[in-house]
Amino acid sequence: MNFNKITESILSSIITIVGDKNVLSSANSMENYSHDETEDLVYYPDVVVKPGTAAEVSQLMKLCNDNLIPITPRGAGTGLAGGALAVNGGMMISMERFNQILHIDEQNLQATVEPGVITEVFMAAVAEKGLLYPVDPASKGSCFIGGNVANCSGGPRVVKYGTIREYVLNLEVVLPTGEIIWTGANTLKYASGYNITQLMIGSEGTLGIVTKIVTKLIPRPTLDALMLASFSSNEDACAAVSAIFRAGVIPSSLEFMERKGIEWVIEHDGISFELKDGIEAFLLIEVDGTNPDVIFADCEKINEVLESYNCKDVLFADTATQKEEIWRIRRTMAVSVKSNSVYKEEDTVVPRAALPKLINGIKEIGSRYGFSSVCYGHAGDGNLHVNIIKAGMSDEDWNNKLKDGITEIFELTVSLGGTLSGEHGIGLVQKNFMPLKYTTTHFNIWKGIKAVFDPNGILNPGKIF
């Protein structure tokens, strides 16, 4: 793609649209925008622009479309696949000023929210009304809800409450050609033409920029119980996962953690936790609801299943503080790994009963290639985050051979009925692995759809495919 550079005249038009305090162009001021949470990748845009309205986004899009300037839409920069990196330079459109919760509609249990609202801020606001928005990625304290929509983000509660697809009802979107549309209707059901709302979810900012989000809300469960089950092997822990559902229980979270992940958190984040000898894996299991008897009965059923899968010990969290500490271990794991080692994170997902085969296979592949790994994730959804640690691997092997090992991991994932990403997206760093699962026909369809929305290919080029 032959893009143009931002000239003085274009820069002056940008300033006219958003005002000069909303335009950054020095390297210093753009440092925060040059990376996301993906490995150690750094790409500077030529300019960062912070529009405040859909009309401003529209004018910026038209300007870039007319002048063939690439645009990188940007949420909070917490992505793990490089989707928000300005790999072609050009204009980065930061959505940080779209930070208002516009309306919490208690009559309809819906909310209208701007994409730059931090997910946890939104969750807290609806919780105050006794309501639940359950889509909470580990980065909920810093990520934007707009980024969640763009990446089809998940989190631990998908297992009970469904994916973000079930909660996003309607989107206001600015297209690369400048038109502003609502993709659908503010309704719980929708059978009126190809579903543009659903197409936007997970499109990683390549089809349009979301400027308003209408979400479904549900009544808030008032009670929960949390248990941490320990196992002497990854395989036992993973095998117990699908058995819990077969016992008729749907936990509100069912997370897997390897021992090594917890060691890492203890070592690097000062979280205290007693790791017993011989324990290799953990399941963090949460059950929620409104009736203590049901929660108790669910916990008993889960306990029975755990016992039959050689669970060594079950810790019931007694207090809110203890629950929070256990959750903090799980939520900190990604950051802990990232901040303390050169690593790569892969986001595999398989049918949940295939988890034991997946994790055993990953370890076997690692042993052949000489890399170490820390695995954890949303086991209830079959979604395993694989953190590959450089450890003793030589720089040469890391740079040249590792990609073959990752290829083997994804080949295994695909052979088990899975796919490359469950919730992180494809972005920049996974796109070269896409042909492991998808054919020329898939790519032709994707590229065709892209061209319908973005004929000049200006919006987030170089991502997904």
Add this chain to the structure above:
Amino acid sequence: MNFNKITESILSSIITIVGDKNVLSSANSMENYSHDETEDLVYYPDVVVKPGTAAEVSQLMKLCNDNLIPITPRGAGTGLAGGALAVNGGMMISMERFNQILHIDEQNLQATVEPGVITEVFMAAVAEKGLLYPVDPASKGSCFIGGNVANCSGGPRVVKYGTIREYVLNLEVVLPTGEIIWTGANTLKYASGYNITQLMIGSEGTLGIVTKIVTKLIPRPTLDALMLASFSSNEDACAAVSAIFRAGVIPSSLEFMERKGIEWVIEHDGISFELKDGIEAFLLIEVDGTNPDVIFADCEKINEVLESYNCKDVLFADTATQKEEIWRIRRTMAVSVKSNSVYKEEDTVVPRAALPKLINGIKEIGSRYGFSSVCYGHAGDGNLHVNIIKAGMSDEDWNNKLKDGITEIFELTVSLGGTLSGEHGIGLVQKNFMPLKYTTTHFNIWKGIKAVFDPNGILNPGKIF
């Protein structure tokens, strides 16, 4: 669109592909395929073809694509928007031989099923394993699951269990150009490129023909309670709907029925039910779960809400037989209206708190245009089926003026935040109303997507737009 006719030579190729016992071409043998459940519309295809494998569908698609023969994919023909009518003649591809449940995977709580399986047959098969597939349109006893996917069909349990979008994980699809693809992966989460699975759902057979469906299943609730609440006005009944959710309860069904609908069922279907004077509207409310105390507590909360909305009477169904009788009233209503009057059915959907305004508005519009209406539907989703009855309207008004009345109903629906169809689809009969909600930009996107999948426009032409 300039299509070609089926020549002797093409017919001979068709017979070579599927065998002559799977080809119908006499008017007599095609009578069942000339209509669906939409009003009294009749369109004959030139030939009905019954392939048995995806490879055969692929060969038929290529043949038609090369020769510009229009194809109408056909499920069970229970559609209410004319989506399965062969309006351009050509080839109808009936999916009736794709009638196998291929695998119920109890380890992963998934099933792989062919599109020509009757929805209720599939539900019963998974129920035998203690599992639930909750997407049950009123026509579940005769409709095909493939048609449900094509139309994004709903049913009463969407309100608790989510739409069909949450249950369809992966699809095998034959494209109009003959390629056979799996749209995604057999996983509960998916963030790997534009979601073709979701795009296929609700595309009404215009983008491809589904040949296999992988669905999510969930543990089956073991208990339920059913109550029938009666009100002296539509408005009171509709206003109670959103209040039930605000009280923290999510019923497994929350259906609205007008008195007139029940009168119709009593008169025409021999179902006995005592209709008290002064009662104008009913809510049918089902709660399910696994714990009797929770169900009892939910019923109590619902009862409190009902009382505060002037509910006149609540009937609790005591036995399975009584539950079935009440459900039969609701499920029979559409067929009862259809079989006894010239009518048109509109499938409005709004945010649920807007239901009182919607139903009052519909009655007011009817009184100005001189038509009568019977309204019922999935009130918990804001989804109201409006059956417009010809009654005393003159043929001239019915043929010429009614469309203005329907336009007003949809204008009202849209002004309340809703859309034209929640679960029936747009098909043939609603497409002219689409510009009431959607702009040229939407149509351009839809047409662009259509052209990506179906460059020659052979697949179900004349539907949606």
